[in-house]
Structure formats: structure tokens, C-alpha cells
Amino acid sequence: MIESDDFVRALEGIGCNFFTGVPDMMLAGIIDVLGERRLYTPAVREDEALTMAAGAFLGGKIPVVLMENSGLGKAMNVLMSLNLIYTIPCVMVISWRGFEGEDASEHLVMGQTMPQLLDTIRIPHRTLSEQTLDHDVQWTAKTFMEQRIPVALLVKKGVVKTLQP
């Protein structure tokens, strides 16, 4: 399992310096580390987190947006009418609720269709794993710089250490 602190440092290693988002239990460890280090600016909606990150990027920051995949639904319009149109990138860290149908029912449709949704709107994405952390993060940086659009790292349950509920 990836330590939350290591994950945050890996993102900092590629230059990320503005962190916002809306919490999910699977991301709670990461948000805890960011909060302790005073690096986290909480948003109240995922679309708001993306627009705030866009403003930070316009001001010279390299932003990260954390969200559960239910929030991806809310964020879709901002991705399509702001980020992709204006070529405003960010790193999206999305927890994969409903992966392989193992979750509460409200997560199942999104859990099943998220990769296709991202493909449809042409958001590059990659599923994070402990073995490939360095590669995943380097790929994120490279894709961000080359394409100047949001890049998504998908986080399945148990991949990044979280808080004990």
C-alpha cells in the first residue's frame, strides 16, 4: 500500500503545488497529510474544485484536484467547456468507487463506466498502483506538459493508505 505522505511527495516531485478537492474516505489519508502540511484548499463541489484549480493554473500554479468519481459527474461540464477548450491542465486524483461492482448501489453505474466516460471526453487516465507509482507520476507530468489538459490518476480501494474509519 502506498503511504499517503509518499504519494503527496511524489506529486510535489513533479511540481504540483496547489491542492484542492472534495473529500472521499479513500482519499482521506492524502487529504490529512495535505491538511497537516497546510497545502490543502477545500472546495465544496467538484466542479468548483476544478474551476479553482483553473484559476490557480492561470496564476502559475500546478494544481491537483482530489475527488470521488461521483464528483466526476458534476465536474463533466467544467472539463468540457473550460479545461479542454482553454487548454487548462490539472492533475485529477479520482477515487474509484464502485470498482467491479463492489460498492453501494449509488456508485455502481459510475464505477462501471468511468474509464469510458474519460475516454469519451479524451481525458488521459491511468490507474495507480504501488508497483508503478513512480512511472504513473512521471507519465502524469509528461502528459500534463505535452497536452495541457487534465490528466487523471484513478485510485482503487486499498492502493493508497487511508484513515481508519
Place this chain on the structure above:
Amino acid sequence: MRPEEGVMQSRAQAMQAVFGLVTDQPIIFCHGMLAREAYKLNDRPQNFYMIGSAGGAASIGLGLALAHPEKKVLVFDGDGNVLMGMSSLATIGGLKPKNLIHVVFDNEVYGSTGNQPTYSRLIRLDHVAKAAGYVNVERVWEREDIVYECKSMLNQDGPSFLLIKVNEQIEDADRVAVEPADMTKRFRAACESRKA
């Protein structure tokens, strides 16, 4: 109470009053006719015009204000946009960025889509902003009050919320001719040079 129609400015007139006070401060414009009017009246590299993402202008301004705490950042917003993104007022009120000035041109209609009424004729958006935690909140409609309040907000710690009641008159204005991707480059460069 609705201000007297006779003393209200058009949005274009009200925007001109604010434009007269800004120097090199960046301004984020919400999508719709407001952005087109601004583009026609006073295009500059420090202007960022939205073409979609309704309700998101204030959050872009917030992110920019956090990235550039040393400079005042303005948002030109509309009542329909504020109503759609009302939760972001809480984020701004909670974070209290001192350098954010949220100017709302309130014509009480969705002017870009056929003048359907918005709830701002029933709901006081300035009261909402005050309750959400904005530090300076004013509601004005006459030109001299716009200038007075805007001047003081440019010199005060915020976040500030200036609600300008305007009439429904729309300026004849074409679409913004700057390509969005070019606007991103232009705006980022303008922000960078300010920082130096």
C-alpha cells in the same frame, strides 16, 4: 426594495465605471453577454472571458487570488451565475482571500437567453454574500456610488462583494474573438509579468 429604474445604469455603463478605476488588475468575466460587452468595451490581456462553465467565474477568481496574494483580483459576475454557483460564496467566505473583489452586475434576468427572471429579484444576493462571510459587502446602483465603493474595495482587505443593480439593457456586442487557448496563454503571461 427595487431601485428606481430611472437611476439605474445599464450593465455596460456600470462596467465602464469600474473599468475607469482598474489599472493592471486581472479580471475574470462570467460567460454570457456580460463577457461580450466587456470584450467590446475594454479588451486587455489581463481579461479572462469565460464562454461556458456557468457559475464558475468566482471560483476561477478565487484560485487566481490564492495564487497571487499580492495583487487584487476582480471577478465580473452576473446574478444568474452567482445563483448557480452560490456554494462558492461559502468557499470564498470561509477562505477569506483579502485580495478578491467579486463584482456582480445584477439585472434580475437571464439576459443572454431571453430575459427570463432570476431569483435575485426575490433574494438579496448581498445578504447572501454577507452571511457567507465576505468582509465588505455593498449594494449600489448609481454611478457615483459604484465608483466610490469600488475605489474603497480596491484599497481595502476583502473578500469584497459589490452588488450593482443594473437595468436589462444589453449592448450590441459580438462574440469574443480571442480563441480560448490563446486567451489562456495571453492571460497567464499578463499575470506573470505583473508578478515580476
